[in-house]
Amino acid sequence: MEEWKEGFRWNLLAREWKIAAAGFPVILPLLHGSFGLGPEFFSAMLFSGFLLFLSALDIRYGMIFDRFLFPMGISGLLLDLSCGWWRMAEGLAAAFLLGGLLLLIRWVSHGGLGGGDVKFGWVLGLWLGWEAGLMALMLAFFLGSLFGIGVFFYRRHARMELPFGPFLSVGAFFAMLYGERIMTWYLKMI
Numbered sequence: 001m002e003e004w005k006e007g008f009r010w011n012l013l014a015r016e017w018k019i020a021a022a023g024f025p026v027i028l029p030l031l032h033g034s035f036g037l038g039p040e041f042f043s044a045m046l047f048s049g050f051l052l053f054l055s056a057l058d059i060r061y062g063m064i065f066d067r068f069l070f071p072m073g074i075s076g077l078l079l080d081l082s083c084g085w086w087r088m089a090e091g092l093a094a095a096f097l098l099g100g101l102l103l104l105i106r107w108v109s110h111g112g113l114g115g116g117d118v119k120f121g122w123v124l125g126l127w128l129g130w131e132a133g134l135m136a137l138m139l140a141f142f143l144g145s146l147f148g149i150g151v152f153f154y155r156r157h158a159r160m161e162l163p164f165g166p167f168l169s170v171g172a173f174f175a176m177l178y179g180e181r182i183m184t185w186y187l188k189m190i
Helices: 010-035 039-061 066-082 085-108 115-154 165-189
Strands: none
Touching: 010 039, 010 165, 039 066, 039 115, 039 165, 066 085, 066 115, 085 115, 115 165
C-alpha cells in the first residue's frame, strides 16, 4: 500500500490485469453457456473483464478509481444506445436508482461505504438495467454479509475493513447470468 501513496503509477496495475486475465478461463464457459457466441457474449466478456479488474484493484488498494469507472460507464452507455433510445433511458434511470441507493447507504452509514462503490453502482445500473441491478445489489449485500460474519467469527475482536467492490462485482456477474432464474427461484420460495 505504501507504493500507492506515492501517486498513481500505471506500472503498478500490471499485476491486476494479470489477475483479471487469470479469471477469464473460469468465466468464459459460463458466458458461452448463457449467451452463445453472439454479440451478447462479447459485451458480457467486456463487462466481466471490467468486473474482474475493478475487484482486483479494490482488494489490493481498497479503492475503485474513477479513471477505470469512466470507460466502463461510457462503454455501458454506448451499448445501451446501440440497443435504442429506450434502453439508454432505462440504463440511465437504473444508474440513478442504484447509485442513489448506495449514496443513501453511504450517508446513513457515515461513510462506511466508499464513494467508489457508489459510483460503481451507478455504472452497474448503466450495464444491467434496474431489475438485474437491484438483483446485483441484493446478492452483493447477501454475500458481503456472509463473508463479514465469517471474518467476525474467525477474528473475534479485530476490526477489519472489507472492500465492497468485489461483492458488487460478483453480484453483478451472477445477476447478469442468472438474474431471471434467481428471481424465479426466490418467488417460488415465498
